[in-house]
Amino acid sequence: MTPETTIISCACGVQYERQERAIAIKDIGLFECVECGARMEIWSGRVVPVFKRIKSDAAPKRSA
Numbered sequence: 001m002t003p004e005t006t007i008i009s010c011a012c013g014v015q016y017e018r019q020e021r022a023i024a025i026k027d028i029g030l031f032e033c034v035e036c037g038a039r040m041e042i043w044s045g046r047v048v049p050v051f052k053r054i055k056s057d058a059a060p061k062r063s064a
């Protein structure tokens with residue numbers, strides 16, 4: 001069983017890998033872009049998305 005991975009892009013240019021994962025109990029949650037805070041997805045149920053940011057080599061380095 002290989003989870004299906006899709007690539008989603010935020011309006012700010014950040015990209016995420018998205019996979020779906022089945023869990024034992026119902027969960028409600030939401031995912032917001034870590035960069036700009038835009039709401040990407042809201043879920044409720046026993047299949048929840050998992051997001052992983054894709055690092056872009058082109059992104060300029062910013063010191064915090």
Ligand SMILES: [Zn+2]
Nearest residue numbers: 010012033036
């Ligand atoms: Zn964003």
